[in-house]
Amino acid sequence: MTNRLLLASMVTLAGSTGLATALQAEEISFIVCGDEIDPLYVGYIEEWEAANPDFPIATEVVGWGQCQDKVTTLAAAGTPVSLAYVGSRTLKQFALNDLIVPVPMTEEEKGAYYNYVPDTVTFDGTQWGVPVAFSTKALYWNKDLFEAAGLDPEVPPTTWAEKIAFAQQITEKTDAAGYGLVAKTFDNTMHQFLHWVYTNDGLIIDAEGNIVMDSPQVLAALTALKDITPFSEEGPTAYEQNEVRAIWLDGGVAMIEASPGAANLATEAGMNWGVAPLPLGPDAKGPGTLLITDSLAVFKGTGVEDKAIEFAKFITSPEKQWAYEMAAGLTPLRPVHSDELVAEKPYWKPFLDGIEFGGPEPLLTDYVGLQNAMIEMVQSVVTDAAEPAAALTKAAGELEQYK
Structure with missing residues (x-):
């Protein structure tokens, strides 16, 4: 649907300079x-159009389930949208198919982001999108279930070994499962596994584009996932992360990995909860997490590429982006006001601490292929259809075709 703001700006232009001028505006x-x-975006668009009347913004809202497919279909058909909200994981595929344009960043612009955030939109040394949303995870636990199982309710696990041991004790001594395991045929099964990878200094693809996941660090992660499966909710292949979170909120599991938004939900549910950095594997160098970003991609062939880049950077400028993040409950892309945030809401600290040793979603040429290979690997291990070493080697081989 065309944004009413566009129609309003057209009427304004028609009244001041004539309808012909309005129709010549480059949308x-x-x-x-x-x-x-988002209401904040409405205000940002109004501000942009006031300063750039010849480049009005025509917005179309598309549901999450169809958004990526629509953007891709339009670009492939030669009728691209100027600018689109996309998962950063798709940027390499778009770029290699010559569907988007680079979005140059100065060293100052890159340096303003948290460590590794620019990497989520970069390959071959070039940035291909403007980061617009950021997600990190931390470990939440139900303090009442810890206490019921004989554990100290104020002391969360700090290592994988402790997490597995705590999960076993909770499963054996309460009516709840110890851990919420995500293994449904859904993208966040891969995401949740990557949290294990990045809390053990593991990698899927290196800086030179080599698939390096068949490593001791990633094998340890997959093995730990197998080891905690018996102490997780029954039938984990039926649950994605929001469904696991719902089980946790209902008291059915004691520990989950989740984003900052779970804090408000737990409080609203009346849960006695805590949040801490993700437990670490034996090779970890420090707190880690998967660094997921969404981006604004500028598509090729519209004639307004430069202005679209300018608009994307305008609505994601530091203060505007910070306001949007705080309204949406997103991890900040930049440490603009992080000290004040932690002072006001201390539970934010583990979500920020994990960034230093975190890692991005792998940028491959076929994101769906990557996702499917990783999901199949996880599911085969948690269902005992394959041993971790064999499953890992198989998945690594499959990813070679998607580099």
Whole structure:
């Protein structure tokens, strides 16, 4: 649907300079994923259009389930949208198919982000999108279930070995499962596994584009996942992360990995909860987490590429982005006001601490192929259809075709 803001700006231009001038304006079409445009974005667009009347913004809201497919279909058909909200994991595929343009960043711009955030939109030394949303995870636990199992409710696990041992004790001594395991055929099964990888200094693909996941660090992660499966909710292949979170909120599991938004949900549910950095594997160098970003991608062939880049950087400028993140409950992309955030809401600290040793989603040429190979690997291990070493070697071989 065309944004009412565009229509309003057209009417304004028609009244001041004539309808012909309004019709000559070079429209920047913008696909936004979700159910509605964030109210802050409405204000940002109004501000942009006031300063750039010849480049009005025409927004279209597309649901999360269809958004990526629509953007891809339009670009492949030669009728691209000017700007779109996409998962950063898709950027390499778009770029190699000559569908998007680079989004140059100065060293100052890159340096303003948290460590590794620019890496989520970079390959071959070039940035291909403007980061717009950021997610990190931490470990949440139900203090009442810890106490019921004979564990100290104020002391969460700090290592994988402790997490597995705590999960076993909770499973054996309460009616709840110790750990919420995500293994459904859904993208966040891969995401949740990558938290294990990045809390053990593991990698999927290195800086030169080599698949390096068949390593002792990643094998240890997959083995730990197998070891904790008996102490997780029954039938984990039926659950994605939001469904696991719902079981946790209902008291059915004691520990989950989740984003900052779970804090408010737990409080609303009346849970006695805590949050801490993700437990670490034996090779960890420090707190880690998967660093997931979404980005604004600028598509090729619209004639307004430069202005679309300018608009993308305008609405994600530090203060505007910070306001959007705080309204949406997102991990900050930049440490603009992080000290004040932690002082006001201490539970944010583990979500920020994990960034230093975190890692990005792997940028491959076929994200769906990557995702499917990783999901199949996880599912084969948690269902005992394959041993971790064999499953890992098989998945690593499959990923070679998607580099």
